[in-house]
Amino acid sequence: MIQDAQILQQHNTELIKLIEDLCQKRDQLQKAIIEEDDEKNRLQHDMRIISEKLAKVNDSLSKKLVIRNSYDKAIAESQQAYSKV
Template sequence: MTQQAAALQTYNNELVKCIEDLCSTRDQLNRQIRQEEDEKERLQHDIRVLSEKLSQVNESLAQRLVARANLDRTIAETEAAYTKILESSQSLLSVLKQEAGNLSKATEPRKKAH
C-alpha cells in the first residue's frame, strides 16, 4: 500500500505541476492578449486621428486648388486684356504719328513753283 500511496503522491505532484504550468501559460497568454488589445486600441485611435487629419488636409487642398484655378483664370484674363491694351496703344501711336505727319504737311507753307 505504501508503494501505491507513493505512486499516487507522485502522480498527484505531477498533476499539480502540470496544472500550475497550464495556469502559468494561461497567465502569460492573458498578458500578451492585454498587450495586443492595448496596441489595437492605440492603433485604432491613431487611425481615427490620422483619418481626421487626412480629411482636413483634403478639404484644405480642395479649397487651395479652387483658389489656384481662380488665380490662373484671373491672370490669363488680365494678360489677355493687357495684350489688347498694348496692341491698341501701338495702333493709336501709329495713327497719331501718321496724323501728326499729315498735319505738319498741311501746315507747312506752300512753296510757289516758278
C-alpha cells in the first residue's frame, strides 16, 4: 500500500514536470509567434509604402512617355516639312 502511494506520488510529480515543460515550450512558441507576427506586419507596411511609390513612378513614367511621344511626333513632322523646303 505504501509502495502504491509512492508510485502514485512519483507519477504525479512526473506529470506535473511534464505539464510545466509543456507550458514553458508553449510560452517560447507564443513569443516566437508574436515576433514573427510583428515582422509580418512590418513587412506588409513596407510593401504598402513601396507599392505606393511604384504606382507614383509608373504614373509619372506614363505621363513622360506620352509627352516624349508627342515631341517625337512634332520633331518628325518638323523634319519632314523642313526637308520639303
